[in-house]
Amino acid sequence: MDRGSERDTSPGRDDGGAAAGRIPLAVVVVDRDGRVSHWSSGACRLFGASREDAIGRAAADLLPVSGALPEDLQGDRMPDAYEVHDGLGPDLEASLGGHTAYAGAGRARLVPHGQEPDGERLDVLWWAYPLVGPGPSRLLVLAADATRLRDERGYDDETAERISPGFARHTELPASGELARRLPEILPNMGPGPSGRIVSQVLELGYPVLEFSQFDRVPVTPYWGVPRRPGRRPAEPVVVPQQRSAPPLVPVGAEQDLEYAAVRERLEFLNEVSSGIGSSLDLGATIREVTSAAVPRFADFAGTHLRAAVLAGEGFPDGPPDASTVMFRVWVEHNDEPGRWDDTVPVGEAFAFPEHTPFYKCMVTGEPVLVPRVTEELSERISGEFEKRDLRPLIGGRSLLIVPLKARNVVLGFMVLMRRPDRPQFDDMDRTTGAELAARAGLVLDNARMYTYQENVADTLQDSMLPQVTPRMAGCDVATRYLPGTRLGRIGGDWFDTVKLPGSRTALVVGDVMGHGLNSAAMMGQLRTAVQTMAAMETPPAQLLRNLDDLARRLGDTYLATCLYAVYDPIRGELHLANAGHIPPVLVRAEDGSSELLELPTGAPIGVGGVPFETTRLKVAPGDRLVLCTDGLVEVRGSDIGEGLAALCESAAHPAASMDDACDTIIRALNTHGGRKDDVALLMARLNGIPDDHVAEWRLDADPREVARARRLVRARLRQWGLPQAVETAELLVSEVVTNAVRHAVSEPVGLRVVRTDALLFEVTDDEPGLPAMLSAGPYDESGRGLRVVSRLAREWGASATGHRKTVWFEQAVAGRG
Numbered sequence: 001m002d003r004g005s006e007r008d009t010s011p012g013r014d015d016g017g018a019a020a021g022r023i024p025l026a027v028v029v030v031d032r033d034g035r036v037s038h039w040s041s042g043a044c045r046l047f048g049a050s051r052e053d054a055i056g057r058a059a060a061d062l063l064p065v066s067g068a069l070p071e072d073l074q075g076d077r078m079p080d081a082y083e084v085h086d087g088l089g090p091d092l093e094a095s096l097g098g099h100t101a102y103a104g105a106g107r108a109r110l111v112p113h114g115q116e117p118d119g120e121r122l123d124v125l126w127w128a129y130p131l132v133g134p135g136p137s138r139l140l141v142l143a144a145d146a147t148r149l150r151d152e153r154g155y156d157d158e159t160a161e162r163i164s165p166g167f168a169r170h171t172e173l174p175a176s177g178e179l180a181r182r183l184p185e186i187l188p189n190m191g192p193g194p195s196g197r198i199v200s201q202v203l204e205l206g207y208p209v210l211e212f213s214q215f216d217r218v219p220v221t222p223y224w225g226v227p228r229r230p231g232r233r234p235a236e237p238v239v240v241p242q243q244r245s246a247p248p249l250v251p252v253g254a255e256q257d258l259e260y261a262a263v264r265e266r267l268e269f270l271n272e273v274s275s276g277i278g279s280s281l282d283l284g285a286t287i288r289e290v291t292s293a294a295v296p297r298f299a300d301f302a303g304t305h306l307r308a309a310v311l312a313g314e315g316f317p318d319g320p321p322d323a324s325t326v327m328f329r330v331w332v333e334h335n336d337e338p339g340r341w342d343d344t345v346p347v348g349e350a351f352a353f354p355e356h357t358p359f360y361k362c363m364v365t366g367e368p369v370l371v372p373r374v375t376e377e378l379s380e381r382i383s384g385e386f387e388k389r390d391l392r393p394l395i396g397g398r399s400l401l402i403v404p405l406k407a408r409n410v411v412l413g414f415m416v417l418m419r420r421p422d423r424p425q426f427d428d429m430d431r432t433t434g435a436e437l438a439a440r441a442g443l444v445l446d447n448a449r450m451y452t453y454q455e456n457v458a459d460t461l462q463d464s465m466l467p468q469v470t471p472r473m474a475g476c477d478v479a480t481r482y483l484p485g486t487r488l489g490r491i492g493g494d495w496f497d498t499v500k501l502p503g504s505r506t507a508l509v510v511g512d513v514m515g516h517g518l519n520s521a522a523m524m525g526q527l528r529t530a531v532q533t534m535a536a537m538e539t540p541p542a543q544l545l546r547n548l549d550d551l552a553r554r555l556g557d558t559y560l561a562t563c564l565y566a567v568y569d570p571i572r573g574e575l576h577l578a579n580a581g582h583i584p585p586v587l588v589r590a591e592d593g594s595s596e597l598l599e600l601p602t603g604a605p606i607g608v609g610g611v612p613f614e615t616t617r618l619k620v621a622p623g624d625r626l627v628l629c630t631d632g633l634v635e636v637r638g639s640d641i642g643e644g645l646a647a648l649c650e651s652a653a654h655p656a657a658s659m660d661d662a663c664d665t666i667i668r669a670l671n672t673h674g675g676r677k678d679d680v681a682l683l684m685a686r687l688n689g690i691p692d693d694h695v696a697e698w699r700l701d702a703d704p705r706e707v708a709r710a711r712r713l714v715r716a717r718l719r720q721w722g723l724p725q726a727v728e729t730a731e732l733l734v735s736e737v738v739t740n741a742v743r744h745a746v747s748e749p750v751g752l753r754v755v756r757t758d759a760l761l762f763e764v765t766d767d768e769p770g771l772p773a774m775l776s777a778g779p780y781d782e783s784g785r786g787l788r789v790v791s792r793l794a795r796e797w798g799a800s801a802t803g804h805r806k807t808v809w810f811e812q813a814v815a816g817r818g
Contacts, residue, residue, distance in 0.1 A: 407446030475570020590623030632678030
């Protein structure tokens, strides 16, 4: 704190004739493993190492502890009480390296961290104090720049070495004659227990400085009640004669400066907290950062509670909280012994806070609630409001501060802060600091909440856009994978689909709308719906892509899309494919395990317009696999797409125990590049085919008498397949559909086909292209009930028209199969 020295009048003497002033201290705390657990701003300035570099490192690496100073550097006369060392000396080395910490003090000349060994040396006064208690801290080391005492205050070396550290507060201290009673913060006079409390004050509540007066009685080496290094005689306190009217340790007129120092220390704390929280947009990580920031520097316990709507990512909470508002305890941080709070205040617990508690008051008013000390009566009352738990041992005698977590003037939750009885109670300045901490934390939490909400919306939208693909279709098995491109844009224009078609056929679709984000996803949704509709109408592949191209241009000229459309006929063992600017599919042959990129007419992307599309017919064998994907899987910036396609062929041919394993093999092989920007859609179909003996076909004349024949044929075939339990329902449904067909047929025969897969598929075809409609039949109507019967008894049914013919089909579940 330089400003205090600047305000003192030269040579720094007040009315009593004593020189007084303040010099910044470096404050370092070493844990029981000999590692730095606290490294103050003063330590950064004095020793040259940043806080990030220091925390967690071995203290001996940062505080030089080498042997005696070379003779050529010992030019000044030193009292016996101080042996000057090159480094902080063996006393400190013993404290840092052993399991027992020793009190000590000394003077050293050392090279600051990061500078050359032969560089300019720093003249340092240091003091070491052992710490005791349940916490991990073991040793407190304070250090000051002796050069400033000589250059700024005009003290000689002997006088400088009679200075001992103090702790500056913003209240005026009594006269020096009442030293023991008025100044408990002078650490050399304190035993281990009181010094532990002082450490908390130094680190948490104020600004550590050297406070000195030439005419105060000050010890040179602290040894009262603390361990000394074995074999060393404690130095006697050096006493300087004291005048009758000795000045206070804090110089007259310096109270404003000390107040400024305390405020600055709080600002430093808040700035450090602000830079340390919100490092990610993950809500859980942000909650942990916010809670941990308060312990141990500001409080001994911190518990964060959030409204259920915030935690669930359901958007901004609606209105202020009340007695029915459910709060989740989302994180707890403390420096008590491990497990002390776990059973009574478990993380993840959800409940509404009782009205007659300070927690409820903070929640509904949105203002901090300060309880300087939780009395026995208050702890009884608070504990009584919570069923089946005794809070009294945890909160009794502690100082309590509850601060609201707000954003846009709406309470998102609150944070409970407590200090143990051996620490200073929360005061009004702490209330302000805690409120500012909560305000910054509330903004960070709200940012994480909004991101979580937007991510949930994006996931929901993307999930709604992508189909829930049935893994087993007629004659083929299907497996899919979808990977979003980036975490900040989880929705895009890639899609895949499977569509059940008449004749046990399956349409396989993969597409990619160019671009990313909501607009691309919306365009993708419209194109996907159009493909499903046209596929169900048995639109041939090339015609389907032409129609899709027309639709895209009517929707606007902003977006382009690629699409690959394939129809698999498992009875004939055929694939019909058409491509609109998409990367080619891979076919893996079951016979020899070879894989190849199918050479298809590429066509132009959907939305270009005026470009013809072609359909390619390809024979396939049972067990062959067809792999379709979007370019995000094979295209890597800076590499040729041919390399990715070659890798796709190679990985697709790799043997796998299942379809899911085969998809995972491809993803692992190709998704190895970090920072993938584009989405990935992958669809794999194993083309199993349907054996000839699982298909039965007949031609029926357009004669009502053929209905009875149809029933006989179906009955005989189902019994041949060992499905007698399906005969009765099948006869009824076939009778209804065939009756409609022969009644409306024009001239050509009626076709009847039965296919056995996991279910029974029945198809009836006639030459009347008009699709049937389900009618409302009255009690005396003789017709109009057939399709209602089919709708009630069949698992699925439908109708499609191709050219001048139509097909009515239905599926019947088989007991133990469907």
